[in-house]
Amino acid sequence: MRMSYSVAVTGASGYAGGEFLRLAAAHPELTIGALTANSSAGTKLGDHHPHIRSLADRVIEPTTPQRLAEHDIVVLALPHGTSGPIADQLPADTIVVDLGADHRLERAGDWQEYYGGDHPGTWPYGMPELIRAATASKQRESLTGVRRIAVPGCNVTAVSLGLQPGIATGIADPTDIVAVLAVGYSGAGKAAKPNLMAAEALGSAAPYAVGGTHRHIPEIAQNLRAAGAAEVSLSFTPVLVPMSRGILATSTAKLAPGADPVTTAQLHAIWSAAYQDEPFVQVLPPGQWPTTAMTLGANTALTQVAFDQRAQRIVTVTAIDNLVKGTAGGAIQSLNVALGLPETLGLMTDGVAP
Ligand SMILES: NC(=O)C1=CN([C@@H]2O[C@H](COP(=O)(O)OP(=O)(O)OC[C@H]3O[C@@H](n4cnc5c(N)ncnc54)[C@H](OP(=O)(O)O)[C@@H]3O)[C@@H](O)[C@H]2O)C=CC1
Ligand SMILES: CC(=O)N[C@@H](CCC(=O)OP(=O)(O)O)C(=O)O
Numbered sequence: 001m002r003m004s005y006s007v008a009v010t011g012a013s014g015y016a017g018g019e020f021l022r023l024a025a026a027h028p029e030l031t032i033g034a035l036t037a038n039s040s041a042g043t044k045l046g047d048h049h050p051h052i053r054s055l056a057d058r059v060i061e062p063t064t065p066q067r068l069a070e071h072d073i074v075v076l077a078l079p080h081g082t083s084g085p086i087a088d089q090l091p092a093d094t095i096v097v098d099l100g101a102d103h104r105l106e107r108a109g110d111w112q113e114y115y116g117g118d119h120p121g122t123w124p125y126g127m128p129e130l131i132r133a134a135t136a137s138k139q140r141e142s143l144t145g146v147r148r149i150a151v152p153g154c155n156v157t158a159v160s161l162g163l164q165p166g167i168a169t170g171i172a173d174p175t176d177i178v179a180v181l182a183v184g185y186s187g188a189g190k191a192a193k194p195n196l197m198a199a200e201a202l203g204s205a206a207p208y209a210v211g212g213t214h215r216h217i218p219e220i221a222q223n224l225r226a227a228g229a230a231e232v233s234l235s236f237t238p239v240l241v242p243m244s245r246g247i248l249a250t251s252t253a254k255l256a257p258g259a260d261p262v263t264t265a266q267l268h269a270i271w272s273a274a275y276q277d278e279p280f281v282q283v284l285p286p287g288q289w290p291t292t293a294m295t296l297g298a299n300t301a302l303t304q305v306a307f308d309q310r311a312q313r314i315v316t317v318t319a320i321d322n323l324v325k326g327t328a329g330g331a332i333q334s335l336n337v338a339l340g341l342p343e344t345l346g347l348m349t350d351g352v353a354p
Contacts, residue, residue, distance in 0.1 A: 005031065006071040006072045008034040008074050009024070009077060011036075012048075013040040013049075014048075014077055014190055015189055016077040016099045016328060019327060020077060022049070022052050022328070024346075025055060026346055027332060027346030029341055029345065030346070033070070034067050035055070036060060036064075036067065036068065040060050041060050044056065045057075045058045069091055074097070075331065076097065076098045078100055080102060082100070084102040087103070087148075095147050095338065097331050101115065103150035104222075105218060114217070122150070123148040123150040124143055125152065126151040126334035127157065127223070129281055130227070151330055151331045152223075154322035154327055155183065155247060156216045157325060158301065159179045159251050160224065161303060162251045163179075163316060164223065164224065164274070165270050166267070166270070166305075170228065170256055172253035172254075174231065178235045179220075179250070182205070182246075185244060186322060187326075201240070206239065206240045207239045208240060220232075245321050247318075248292050249316075249318045252311075252315045253313065268286050280301060283305070295320050298321060298348045300348075300350075302320075303316060303317065303319075332346055
């Protein structure tokens with residue numbers, strides 16, 4: 001194991017890149033190298049992220065594969081479809097972490113249907129907690145030593161972590177899932193200026209990508225298949241709510257056909273067993289429900305489960321900070337595993353309150 005790795009961040013002026021830098025600046029084994037972007041090249045990081053004081057005077061450079069390749073690690077925090085061509089030009093022994101979607105999906109057809117164009121490729125998936133039913137293991141076992149990491153989508157993280165204990169144990173019906181999410185505006189990136197107009201955003205909840213069109217649907221299905229589902233049918237509806245960060249995913253599934261009757265207490269025990277050794281996924285005490293505020297700034301997913309006897313549905317609620325566990329924190333967690341460092345190094349589990 002080598003100590004101190006140089007890391008370049010491209011997309012440094014954006015929300016995801018900025019959050020990665022905030023966390024990486026406090027990571028004991030990472031040294032921050034080049035910060036690059038596109039239209040903001042030549043400006044200072046402090047012009048975009050004035051809260052990251054330790055890097056405020058660093059100048060953002062244009063993005064070239066040559067400059068990025070001078071580092072041990074390259075983090076791509078770029079719009080969909082942008083990271084693939086850059087990654088293709090980086091050396092095979094550079095560790096590359098893609099915060100975008102280009103390398104998450106295993107099926108090229110899913111990429112073409114939901115994103116369009118040629119599929120950039122499939123990399124090891126950066127969700128250490130993902131249950132791999134076929135090998136009775138979790139994804140972290142496949143991440144040690146990898147040099148490419150595809151970091152999951154933030155909504156995907158919340159829904160997959162919420163549902164997978166029920167899928168893996170066969171108690172939840174993967175063909176009858178409904179997920180409705182309250183999501184904060186930072187998930188849309190800093191470029192989504194119209195969404196950020198206070199007059200429109202404050203005091204209103206706004207659904208988007210309604211009717212089975214959201215790009216995270218195939219990624220969630222992929223994860224639930226990994227957890228043991230033969231087939232997945234998922235209704236997914238995100239709703240923007242007036243908060244900066246956070247995702248609260250309410251995911252429900254019908255009790256699987258033929259499954260024995262269950263109680264909330266039994267479900268709580270199943271969910272607790274699935275996550276008992278996880279540093280960043282916590283099943284709350286019975287009766288306590290997650291809120292987004294509880295996860296603010298932390299690499300923590302908080303989850304709870306109940307059984308709705310009348311509807312015969314399993315109901316899970318999972319909260320994350322979209323920019324931490326949903327992006328930059330999840331990236332550092334997987335990077336720690338890939339590098340053979342303690343998985344929790346440089347990451348917080350406690351949120352910020354009030
Ligand atoms: N926001 C979130 O909560 C999450 C985001 N992600 C993913 O992270 C990625 C970045 O998202 P986010 O930070 O929100 O987006 P932003 O719009 O906030 O930032 C985009 C960044 O990409 C840079 N950029 C755009 N085009 C190029 C290019 N051709 N070459 C170099 N840099 C370029 C921009 O630079 P410039 O300012 O100079 O134009 C900017 O730094 C996306 O793939 C997103 O889906 C994943 C999970 C959650
Ligand atoms: C509020 C908002 O728009 N959120 C984004 C989630 C961002 C995310 O997880 O990112 P990827 O784009 O990398 O998949 C959305 O729902 O598409």
